[in-house]
Amino acid sequence: MKLLEDLLRIPSPSGNTYEIISFIEDYLKELKIESKRNRKGGLIATLKGRDSLHHRMLTAHVDTLGAMVKEIKGDGRLKLDLIGGFKFNSIEGEYCTIETSSGFKYSGTILMHQTSVHVYKDADKKERNQENMEIRIDEKVHSAEDVRALGIEVGDFVSFDPRVEMTPSGFIKSRHLDDKASVAILLQLLKRIQTENITLPYTTHILISNNEEIGYGGNSNITPETVEFLAVDMGAMGDGQSTDEYTVSICTKDASGPYHYELRKRLVKLAQENGIQYKLDIYPFYGSDASAALRAGHDIIHGLIGPGIDSSHAFERTHQQALEQTAQLLYYYVQSEMIL
Template sequence: MKIQPNESYILDLLVKLLDTPSPSGFTREVIQIVREEAEALSIPFSQNEKGGAILTLKGKDSSCRIAISAHVDTLGAMVRAVNSNGTLAITSVGGFMMNSIENEYCQIHTRSGKVYTGTILSSHPSVHVYSDAREFKREERNMEVRIDELVENKEDVLKLGISVGDFISFDARPVVTSSGLVKSRHLDDKASVAALFGLLESSRREGWLPRHDLVFLISNFEEVGHGAAWIPEGVNEMIAVDMGAMGDNLSCKETDVSICAKDSSGPYDYEMTGRLIDLAKALDIPHAVDIYPHYGSDASAALQAGHNIRAALIGPGVHASHAMERTHKQAIFNTTRLLAAYVAE
């Protein structure tokens, strides 16, 4: 089945999601956006105990139930300690290179609801002061947050209400260029969440139904490994929608839909993967089949948790994953098209 995604809807929602802080474990605000979008489309919404969103779309035939997942949680950090000089020591949430967040603006989210801004720096941030500033190792113990408040010591910071365990989000800075490129932090995996909503919006606007019942899991702990360790009952197949990586020994481009044949958890289902490849070819969707040895998905978590399912993995191609990411809008739209073809065939 061919559909025409509502491109402006998808991009507008994507920017809205990107502008909403949501490191793993701190996703209530972004899940509220998911709830509001689901309600606007009259899609039933519920949540699991971890706070992830579950959306359902009834199909023509209930003999099979297909789960489609994407994750709305992102990389981030937490306050590990308040330093004596008034900066914050951090502990990472998710896996990223420390040099990828150096000099980035961030927000500190206190448990009282107060939000402060800051900048992430190494503790030797100036070549005019530190002779080893260039070589100083960028590792967690050497990174700190400079708070945008007049603080000189630990006591000053504590008076602000900042404490150990507060979440730190990285400013995403989303930009959609005139050439159709989308650059931002956290395209992993908010680009896929937007693609899923493109599928739901198309079903409502164009009045089509999937062949089988669909359950959408918008997970909120994928970046720390257990986003879809639990999935709703009765699922036969699962498609994880997550970004496709780019680099050495990989074919994927920013304009492609990535179809992953194998990742760190092992091969994905042969028949499902083959069907996705065949559909992409039939619809002339630019795509690449790749293997990601340093990658895991929500489907990986579900399989490792022992769920009796078949699983596949697709998503828009993203350059510089877990750093300053970039994709092309057509990769996102075509992810929606390929999903629609799979579920409506």
């Protein structure tokens, strides 16, 4: 839980993930696990297994939703361009940080231009879109020139305050649980494997990808020997969904199509044999690093699991129990026999 909180508090919108990748790199060094960066900026750790002719890859993505400065307005406010698939209404009223290309950081708040009900009679009727939403910078600025004097420019990254809270009842409330919850789970899995001195049956790669929210995080650096590719992401909740905040969700199909049937059945069997609470589900508007890998042409068996998370791409919440169930399934999966 502490590791998850640390990850959540490090800003990492897609395209600006250097700081959090460095944090994970240091974490792995302490475990004496070698890792390397790919050219996209993601991180790959490899555990040698008894069988080096057949590989597994597990991936979770550390990049999050975010934004960029689209325009510096004449009144000193900023227009936004969104990074990732979410709606403007989900960030209205949120505190944010603008990071300049030289590394300076400024705080702000994302608001409707027509926020004040004492001035704008139709404030409630205005559409939440790029035209009407803006950042109010916490600096004394009155013009575009004042803003540029701070070093802020078009293309600067904007990250959202995660507002991390862990309740006594075991809930975790925060932005960006998609997919930092699963990153924490994979890092903890690596620690457990090292601590228990486990030799895995197959050489296993852990990819911490950094472009999943924009569609191509896990589509490269897959060795030719890789047979199984398991994305560890989030289970989507809502009307018609069986996923909840207390179990591991095993995805049967998403917007990219069905996941590998035999792998799905084996994940279910592992859960049943080891008393792991799980749900099967379809995510209608969803894609993963595993589906990106297939689209890139890799000949792999692909799967997708993750803790159930409520209100995805907005005000997310899960429970410690979902993290535990996901961690347990992964623990038994990486030690299981492969589909060959």
